[in-house]
Amino acid sequence: MKEDIKTPEDINLLVTDFYAEVMKSESLRPFFSTLDWEAHLPKMKKFWRFILLDEAGYTENVTNKHLHMHLTNELFDEWLLLFHRTVDQHFEGPVAELAKTRASLIGIGIQSKMNLLKD
Numbered sequence: 001m002k003e004d005i006k007t008p009e010d011i012n013l014l015v016t017d018f019y020a021e022v023m024k025s026e027s028l029r030p031f032f033s034t035l036d037w038e039a040h041l042p043k044m045k046k047f048w049r050f051i052l053l054d055e056a057g058y059t060e061n062v063t064n065k066h067l068h069m070h071l072t073n074e075l076f077d078e079w080l081l082l083f084h085r086t087v088d089q090h091f092e093g094p095v096a097e098l099a100k101t102r103a104s105l106i107g108i109g110i111q112s113k114m115n116l117l118k119d
């Protein structure tokens, strides 16, 4: 039986493993290839601690950060598939479910704001 996501170390594992998977994906890798990882990974860890562990202090508008990128529904599907798979690989429980739900909802929010949800 797997444990749920409970500690900052759990978030570190989730984020690190997820981006390792992203970088194996031919379609997603180009978006991250020039990224400053020393800056990006701490931001993502802080974001997920805020969402999943109720840590205060994350104030960025996540949707707006993506609006300039050339994203498609297929790219969102791929991102979410990898995220859900990484969560399921390590964790089980209500917080793990919340992680997947929140990622999907934020994905839908970004797609909606980009007018990608046509039907």
Ligand code: HEM
Binding pocket: 028, 031, 032, 035, 040, 043, 044, 047, 060, 062, 065, 066, 071, 072, 075, 076, 079, 102, 103, 104, 106, 107
């Ligand atoms: C096709 C799907 C996606 C791609 C290619 C993508 C790509 C990126 C990239 C390249 C950045 C770095 C932006 C920068 O610092 O210049 C970023 C930031 C971020 N993304 Fe995504 N993203 C995707 C979907 C999502 C989804 C579904 C979520 C939902 C949780 C998400 C959450 C975030 C967060 C929290 C940040 C950090 C914002 C900050 O604090 O600066 N992304 N994304």
